[in-house]
């Protein structure tokens with residue numbers, strides 16, 4: 573089972589076309605109460621919908637308690653387990669893919685690594701469906717962080733080159749971010765028709781599109797994280813790269829730093845009513861792996877959905893010849909809108925894990 577975390581851990585299991593997907597979470601404080609309705613609502617943000625960008629594989633995605641949680645959401649054991657049954661899979665969609673790997677999907681390395689021991693139906697364990705358990709674990713972590721005054725939101729910032737909002741221009745307020753949790757296209761009020769048209773055009777031409785998710789975190793105290801591998805950037809990016817289709821993460825202005833001089837890149841300090849702040853937030857609230865009290869900001873790029881209906885070049889691994897592939901099945905035209913909740917969840921889990929590790933060590937100045 574792929575596992576993430578130190579003080580708290582999540583073990584994610586299951587396959588897209590298996591009976592269920594699930595997660596075992598270890599190390600949560602005993603006795604805390606999880607709001608199960610809010611957790612379901614959080615997880616539903618990644619759900620397929622009847623929208624123009626989304627797969628037509630639509631299922632209830634109802635969270636079921638397997639172990640360690642009472643019916644009202646109280647954590648009763650060190651290990652808790654939650655699952656979601658898969659209800660709408662169609663293995664036949666994948667029958668022609670057994671020896672002809674889909675470009676850009678996990679098929680080729682997985683076939684070489686595991687041979688016929690691996691199930692790639694629906695993407696198997698490499699499917700975006702495995703982000704559902706990540707949403708469950710991260711949603712729980714986010715509830716605990718909220719009680720500590722920490723607010724996290726990941727939102728769709730750009731899709732297929734059409735820009736919504738970016739913290740690089742202005743960091744959204746908590747109110748705006750809350751609105752974006754309820755409506756994935758909240759920041760596209762002025763150009764929603766252009767977005768819809770682009771989705772529709774891609775869908776009709778059997779192609780797919782990419783996008784950018786931004787994440788903003790308010791409320792972290794100064795000094796969370798530490799040097800090298802203990803850094804907040806290291807922890808967050810390691811968790812975020814677990815989300816399939818994520819191909820890049822930048823903090824603050826990220827790659828734009830290459831264009832600047834130190835004199836314009838540096839975030840200079842000032843006192844604001846006794847609190848140390850920085851005039852700019854180019855470093856995205858993290859220096860030396862530690863939080864500096866400014867909002868944390870990061871951008872994540874989500875690539876276009878690999879499975880497309882256009883004929884593409886691939887190989888036939890049985891005959892060792894070049895061939896072509898045309899992919900059927902139900903696939904997202906654009907993954908990005910559905911990736912916001914999984915990314916937010918990965919970030920929340922990574923942050924809670926760091927905070928709990930540091931609390932356990934008790935080695936800070938506070």
Ligand SMILES: Cc1cc2nc3c(=O)[nH]c(=O)nc-3n(C[C@H](O)[C@H](O)[C@H](O)COP(=O)(O)O)c2cc1C
Nearest residue numbers: 677678698699700816817818878879903904907910
């Ligand atoms: C929410 C979500 C939904 C996804 N849906 C699809 C899909 O419908 N079809 C597809 O080919 N890939 C889909 N993916 C992406 C693939 O799982 C991913 O590209 C593949 O495993 C290869 O991994 P990599 O892109 O991280 O290298 C989805 C990913 C996420 C996060």
